[in-house]
Amino acid sequence: MKPLLQNLAEMTAHRDHLRLEVSVLSTLAQQGRNVNVRALEIFVHRGETLLRPRSWSTAEGRIVSSDCDPIEDTQAVALAQLPELAQCIAREGKSAERIGPDGRHTLWLPVWLGDRAHACLEITQPKRLTRHQRDVITGVFLVYQNYQSLLDYSERDALTGLxxxxxxxxxxxxxxxxxxxxxxxxxxxxxxxxxxxxxxxxxxxxxxxxxxxxxxxxxxxxxxxxxxxxxxxxxxxxxxxxxxxxxxxxxxxxxxxxxxxxxxxxxxxxxxxxxxxxxxxxxxxxxxxxxxxxxxxxxxxxxxxxxxxxxxxxxxxxxxxxxxxxxxxxxxxxx
CATH class of the missing domain: 3.30.70.270 (Reverse transcriptase/Diguanylate cyclase domain)
Structure with a gap:
């Protein structure tokens, strides 16, 4: 439990959205063997809702981030290509999951600001998450989302939300x-x-x-x-x-x-x-x-x-x- 608490302390020490995102992905990647994590940015281009990986874990265990504009990212895909996640966002849900043909289990956790999902955390591993893993991941995610909301509040104009x-x-x-x-x-x-x-x-x-x-x-x-x-x-x-x-x-x-x-x-x-x-x-x-x-x-x-x-x-x-x-x-x- 000590490493997890240390990770949470490090996570909430950041005052920058991207560094906070990298920190939470690093924490989630340590919750099991062969766990892959990504932060997906959700954006609209020409009337279509798209996702693109903004930060992700590498095979070496590092977390890297993209520095290109969303609309220029060749890895962007339509939200409709992930029907489980699309349905979750449409009903303003808290999570969605899928078991792929190869048996790999994917859990998506939309990040909400107000009534809009602007990002999503994706956790994938070779087998279904255990109840303990899910509890830890959910707890870490709630701390992350609450802290990000505080950061966002401090960066926004109180009247207009800009x-x-x-x-x-x-x-x-x-x-x-x-x-x-x-x-x-x-x-x-x-x-x-x-x-x-x-x-x-x-x-x-x-x-x-x-x-x-x-x-x-x-x-x-x-x-x-x-x-x-x-x-x-x-x-x-x-x-x-x-x-x-x-x-x-x-x-x-x-x-x-x-x-x-x-x-x-x-x-x-x-x-x-x-x-x-x-x-x-x-x-x-x-x-x-x-x-x-x-x-x-x-x-x-x-x-x-x-x-x-x-x-x-x-x-x-x-x-x-x-x-x-x-x-x-x-x-x-x-x-």
Whole structure:
């Protein structure tokens, strides 16, 4: 029992979702001989629910993790190909299992956050799990899920449920690197957008903060709906949101942000009526996170000062001479 308690202590010492995931897989892999474990990420792409292995145990007993974007992972499969797991998730169940033609036994444990299963732990071994193994695995899993929920709560904005500002830099550094010279109108890159609700102070002053909060929640819902699972959406406080678009071309990024702008403009907000948003975005390379964010903010401020309700790209504004590029010098930006 001592090694298990040590593993649990190590598991709950982490403050990072991926390290926590690796730690729980390491703990589960020690619960029997020839036990294989995987953490499967669940995501939606083009309307289809898919799974892909995000972390897994190797033949040498190590736990390794994938660093590629979900939609580019060649190991991704449709959830429908695992009917037992698909049925379990559909009924919001706690576990599913299958005995394969070779007699191998697989146990799946969906990881729920709210009403959505965003991941699943998979335990496979040559024979059926004993009752003791199942009890230990279930106990470890419950500790893991509860602790992950606490981590997620600390990383989320309490009002909208979006990622909060303190998680931005970590999420930014996790994105796959893209060579600056490779990014163009038709080649994939990463982009950072700053989104600001126009005249939001007037909404609070005229209708009160409860209606203002409802506007923030509804805009956050539109952000979730219009962006992909591999993109990251943050609320930076007040009426400002930030979107990190991954593996998109400049044309795709511009189109997605324009769709957001048009969707907000067309939406009838209860009591308030119509509102608009201004958006500035920049390429997410060639500088530290704070520099990239500063470029997106420059484009945003230009949009707000020149009519609002528009999308502006930092690169276009610099190229046309409407903005001057900031010159970075170590930790100081010179204007």
């Amino acid at each position: 990622l909060n500002r303190k998680t931005f830099e970590e999420q930014f550094t996790r994105q796959p690197p893209v060579a600056a010279e490779a990014v163009g109108e038709d080649t994939p890159g990463n982009w950072l957008a700053a989104v600001d609700i126009d005249h939001f102070k007037r909404v609070n002053d005229r209708f009160g903060h409860l209606y203002g909060d409802e506007v923030l929640i509804l805009v956050a819902n539109q952000l979730r709906t219009l962006f992909r699972s591999q993109d990251r959406i943050f609320r930076f406080g007040g009426e400002e949101f930030v979107v990190l678009l991954r593996a998109a071309t400049l044309a795709q990024a511009r189109g997605a942000l324009e769709r957001l702008r048009a969707s907000v403009e067309a939406h009838a907000f209860p009591q308030i009526g119509g509102i608009t948003v201004s958006i500035g975005f920049a390429a997410a390379h060639g500088g530290a996170p704070v520099e990239i964010l500063g470029r997106a903010d420059q484009a945003l401020y230009y949009a707000k000062e020149n009519g609002r309700n528009q999308v502006r790209f930092y690169g276009d504004l610099v190229e046309s001479g409407q903005l001057r590029a900031r010159v970075a010098h170590d930790e100081v930006e010179l204007f």
